[in-house]
Amino acid sequence: MSKVLTPRAEDFPRWYQEVVSKAKLAEAGPVRGTMVIRPAGYAIWERMQAELDSRIKAAGAENAYFPLFIPNSYLEREAEHVEGFSPELAVVTVAGGKELEEPIVIRPTSETVIGEYLAKWVQSYRDLPLLLNQWANVVRWELRPRVFLRTSEFLWQEGHTAHASEEDARAYARRVLHEVYQDFMVNVLAIPVVVGVKTARERFAGAAATYTLEAMTGDGKALQMGTSHELGQNFARAFEIDYLAASGKLELAWTTSWGTSTRMIGGMIMCHGDDHGLRVPPALAPVQAQVMVVRDDDGVALAATRLARDLAKAGIRAVLDTNTDVAFGRRAVDAELRGIPIRLEIGPRELSMEQITLVRRHDSSRARVSITDAPAQVATALADDQRRLFDEALAMREERTADVATVDEAIEASGEHWARLPWSEVGPEGELALNEHGASVRCLTRPDGSLPERGDSDPNLVAYVARSY
Amino acid sequence: MSKVLTPRAEDFPRWYQEVVSKAKLAEAGPVRGTMVIRPAGYAIWERMQAELDSRIKAAGAENAYFPLFIPNSYLEREAEHVEGFSPELAVVTVAGGKELEEPIVIRPTSETVIGEYLAKWVQSYRDLPLLLNQWANVVRWELRPRVFLRTSEFLWQEGHTAHASEEDARAYARRVLHEVYQDFMVNVLAIPVVVGVKTARERFAGAAATYTLEAMTGDGKALQMGTSHELGQNFARAFEIDYLAASGKLELAWTTSWGTSTRMIGGMIMCHGDDHGLRVPPALAPVQAQVMVVRDDDGVALAATRLARDLAKAGIRAVLDTNTDVAFGRRAVDAELRGIPIRLEIGPRELSMEQITLVRRHDSSRARVSITDAPAQVATALADDQRRLFDEALAMREERTADVATVDEAIEASGEHWARLPWSEVGPEGELALNEHGASVRCLTRPDGSLPERGDSDPNLVAYVARSY
Numbered sequence: 051m052s053k054v055l056t057p058r059a060e061d062f063p064r065w066y067q068e069v070v071s072k073a074k075l076a077e078a079g080p081v082r083g084t085m086v087i088r089p090a091g092y093a094i095w096e097r098m099q100a101e102l103d104s105r106i107k108a109a110g111a112e113n114a115y116f117p118l119f120i121p122n123s124y125l126e127r128e129a130e131h132v133e134g135f136s137p138e139l140a141v142v143t144v145a146g147g148k149e150l151e152e153p154i155v156i157r158p159t160s161e162t163v164i165g166e167y168l169a170k171w172v173q174s175y176r177d178l179p180l181l182l183n184q185w186a187n188v189v190r191w192e193l194r195p196r197v198f199l200r201t202s203e204f205l206w207q208e209g210h211t212a213h214a215s216e217e218d219a220r221a222y223a224r225r226v227l228h229e230v231y232q233d234f235m236v237n238v239l240a241i242p243v244v245v246g247v248k249t250a251r252e253r254f255a256g257a258a259a260t261y262t263l264e265a266m267t268g269d270g271k272a273l274q275m276g277t278s279h280e281l282g283q284n285f286a287r288a289f290e291i292d293y294l295a296a297s298g299k300l301e302l303a304w305t306t307s308w309g310t311s312t313r314m315i316g317g318m319i320m321c322h323g324d325d326h327g328l329r330v331p332p333a334l335a336p337v338q339a340q341v342m343v344v345r346d347d348d349g350v351a352l353a354a355t356r357l358a359r360d361l362a363k364a365g366i367r368a369v370l371d372t373n374t375d376v377a378f379g380r381r382a383v384d385a386e387l388r389g390i391p392i393r394l395e396i397g398p399r400e401l402s403m404e405q406i407t408l409v410r411r412h413d414s415s416r417a418r419v420s421i422t423d424a425p426a427q428v429a430t431a432l433a434d435d436q437r438r439l440f441d442e443a444l445a446m447r448e449e450r451t452a453d454v455a456t457v458d459e460a461i462e463a464s465g466e467h468w469a470r471l472p473w474s475e476v477g478p479e480g481e482l483a484l485n486e487h488g489a490s491v492r493c494l495t496r497p498d499g500s501l502p503e504r505g506d507s508d509p510n511l512v513a514y515v516a517r518s519y
Numbered sequence: 520m521s522k523v524l525t526p527r528a529e530d531f532p533r534w535y536q537e538v539v540s541k542a543k544l545a546e547a548g549p550v551r552g553t554m555v556i557r558p559a560g561y562a563i564w565e566r567m568q569a570e571l572d573s574r575i576k577a578a579g580a581e582n583a584y585f586p587l588f589i590p591n592s593y594l595e596r597e598a599e600h601v602e603g604f605s606p607e608l609a610v611v612t613v614a615g616g617k618e619l620e621e622p623i624v625i626r627p628t629s630e631t632v633i634g635e636y637l638a639k640w641v642q643s644y645r646d647l648p649l650l651l652n653q654w655a656n657v658v659r660w661e662l663r664p665r666v667f668l669r670t671s672e673f674l675w676q677e678g679h680t681a682h683a684s685e686e687d688a689r690a691y692a693r694r695v696l697h698e699v700y701q702d703f704m705v706n707v708l709a710i711p712v713v714v715g716v717k718t719a720r721e722r723f724a725g726a727a728a729t730y731t732l733e734a735m736t737g738d739g740k741a742l743q744m745g746t747s748h749e750l751g752q753n754f755a756r757a758f759e760i761d762y763l764a765a766s767g768k769l770e771l772a773w774t775t776s777w778g779t780s781t782r783m784i785g786g787m788i789m790c791h792g793d794d795h796g797l798r799v800p801p802a803l804a805p806v807q808a809q810v811m812v813v814r815d816d817d818g819v820a821l822a823a824t825r826l827a828r829d830l831a832k833a834g835i836r837a838v839l840d841t842n843t844d845v846a847f848g849r850r851a852v853d854a855e856l857r858g859i860p861i862r863l864e865i866g867p868r869e870l871s872m873e874q875i876t877l878v879r880r881h882d883s884s885r886a887r888v889s890i891t892d893a894p895a896q897v898a899t900a901l902a903d904d905q906r907r908l909f910d911e912a913l914a915m916r917e918e919r920t921a922d923v924a925t926v927d928e929a930i931e932a933s934g935e936h937w938a939r940l941p942w943s944e945v946g947p948e949g950e951l952a953l954n955e956h957g958a959s960v961r962c963l964t965r966p967d968g969s970l971p972e973r974g975d976s977d978p979n980l981v982a983y984v985a986r987s988y
Contacts, residue, residue, distance in 0.1 A: 146660035191615035
């Protein structure tokens with residue numbers, strides 16, 4: 051295949067920009083930091099939405115929609131929250147041809163406006179837990195935008211829940227972390243995320259604890275793929291979310307919030323992509339198999355149409371490419387760029403033997419298979435390649451995570467990839483030193499990799515250190 | 520049943536506000552004119568999205584996403600467009616802590632920003648037609664907001680397409696009108712929309728022709744449920760959307776746009792609701808059947824659980840209500856308010872006879888049916904009531920549409936309901952007179968009710984006149 055992309059080893063950020071552009075996933079928008087998500091990119095987002103939405107609903111949360119516009123005064127009610135978000139806000143000052151009396155903020159996240167309504171809807175312990183989610187756009191003004199990873203406007207889901215006790219809120223924040231996010235990222239995105247807790251320094255503005263899922267990118271950096279927050283009673287206090295307990299006493303609720311965004315598209319590209327383009331995990335792929343007519347002769351198009359239909363009947367997301375006006379090599383390169391897991395090439399020669407060529411995007415392997423066997427063979431290849439993508443990503447992550455003993459060693463290692471060291475060796479001062487060298491503590495886990503109970507006060511924890519996107 | 524709502528005949532707008540609030544569909548947002556869509560309302564919107572999205576994809580359009588923010592200069596490129604939307608714009612002047620050099624407009628609709636990208640993506644006749652759709656929020660500052668019907672922010676889909684010829688653009692605008700919108704409104708919403716063309720006065724700002732679908736509300740007014748526009752070459756000229764034709768000549772493209780919004784939720788309520796609350800058409804309903812445990816005794820809950828499972832297996836969207844802490848009467852009134860098409864009541868007495876009571880929201884009829892027959896009976900009732908809702912709405916519309924001869928008669932009739940008269944009797948001057956009396960020409964059709972070729976220049980057309988929401 052001709053070289054259409056800058057090799058990753060040569061310039062990873064440039065490779066990324068080229069993949070996004072050449073696979074027609076997205077472009078920069080006209081206003082600084084915004085993006086246009088093209089159909090090929092949006093189809094990936096729709097698949098992410100469908101997979102996450104069913105898991106969110108299975109966890110008992112219901113979808114709702116809250117306004118884009120938030121009165122400035124709402125943000126100011128939670129001191130840390132407004133301090134954290136102020137530098138990133140976009141503000142509407144004119145509407146309907148008039149200067150507004152109170153400026154309106156475009157939501158950077160919706161804790162405050164949702165807090166106001168949770169306070170109305172939560173009256174008694176019978177109303178709890180109250181579990182909401184919304185799919186929406188949010189705006190955080192971005193000075194160094196990078197498509198999908200950091201954009202001034204992005205699409206996401208944000209969950210917001212209220213609970214009767216701290217234990218219940220904590221259990222739910224962790225349930226979403228594992229059952230919704232980790233399950234989706236591991237089993238659909240094939241990304242071996244490290245699941246841990248953020249240090250106080252890296253916590254969400256206004257949270258008591260922030261749990262995170264961190265992915266390793268192809269250049270050994272880290273990308274935060276999603277977060278789930280215990281908000282304690284901070285927002286409940288600011289918005290007076292209280293309820294009449296069974297005891298008859300008025301109690302403050304405990305809230306959580308949790309989110310994932312279009313940034314995951316960037317994570318998927320950066321984790322699995324190779325020098326030929328995207329490799330979309332089969333479980334995610336909007337198109338799992340592309341049936342390609344090499345040359346339309348002797349009933350090839352008819353046989354290809356039938357094959358595409360048989361694949362669809364077998365539950366495989368298949369499309370038919372009969373665009374023989376374009377050179378076959380170019381169409382094949384394009385399918386590679388777009389990361390379609392399986393190509394099924396069918397031409398007059400193959401057809402005369404009732405065969406097709408099955409090409410796997412994962413390793414570029416090619417095999418002749420009989421047309422009748424094709425659906426079963428494709429299903430097997432999809433399942434195998436899903437597993438192999440995960441295994442390779444996990445092997446890469448382990449290979450590129452150095453166990454070190456000191457902050458200085460962590461700083462050095464983070465120039466190349468991830469480092470792991472005892473949190474007791476780092477502490478808030480070590481964290482500052484890491485930040486000064488462009489690295490950060492991505493998260494803390496227990497020594498066996500499992501999720502700590504909470505917070506960064508346990509000296510036995512392990513810190514993951516890396517540069518991040 | 521106790522009277523929980525103001526009767527429609529007494530005060531229709533008040534009845535509407537009470538239904539929206541008591542069925543927990545939506546509330547006013549904190550910023551003037553915005554709304555909070557609660558889970559019961561959002562579930563209806565999700566069903567509308569699913570039904571429309573599959574029809575949009577079947578019509579060949581692909582989903583994409585364009586930015587919320589539009590440079591002010593883009594809007595100014597199409598003179599009529601900017602004039603039409605200027606009074607409704609919300610403007611961002613501060614972002615990232617700084618005053619912006621060029622103010623940013625929050626999209627009131629996306630013709631301009633999408634025009635800019637169509638111009639990049641359309642190069643040759645091979646790129647046409649280019650068919651895009653997006654699901655998004657838009658902002659049009661509203662001085663007299665009414666939840667779902669007119670809100671400063673609303674959710675919608677907007678399609679934008681580019682074509683090689685006027686004929687092709689026209690055919691596609693009309694295809695969406697009929698195959699996507701009319702099919703959805705008639706067969707899913709059970710609303711007998713009148714499909715016609717807008718007069719020049721009522722046209723979308725910047726369009727060459729606007730097609731519309733108009734519903735009659737329970738108080739005899741009109742509600743515009745959706746529109747599809749031929750934009751001629753107006754936006755193609757403003758944004759330089761041109762292409763190399765097969766002939767080798769550079770040609771200007773022809774574009775269309777079309778949209779439907781959360782306003783349809785209001786239309787569904789106002790068309791089908793009665794004095795007990797919502798009546799959600801079965802084909803739309805997020806919950807088609809609610810299995811209600813009257814009293815949990817002698818294995819009633821177990822039997823109810825099994826029944827709910829059997830309904831789900833039969834493809835019916837069913838939920839189980841075992842909330843016996845709340846008085847049964849109150850739960851029944853609540854199910855009525857929310858417009859759930861079928862209630863299946865099951866108590867110890869019914870169960871001892873292996874029966875349940877099937878209550879139809881449509882006409883409050885009650886019937887004992889055997890548990891084993893229930894899924895088949897529910898399926899039949901759902902299909903019947905879907906048809907009956909449509910038939911009743913059609914009968915109401917015909918009964919309440921007066922054939923009149925003059926503009927004066929139309930003005931008088933529009934105080935009560937709709938009027939229909941020859942367009943040649945109205946004309947632009949008559950239209951002005953209607954407007955002065957609070958009515959308007961909703962659309963023009965051929966005398967047989969079918970869609971005119973285009974525009975208001977044909978004197979044989981029939982004008983529909985009404986007051987509108």
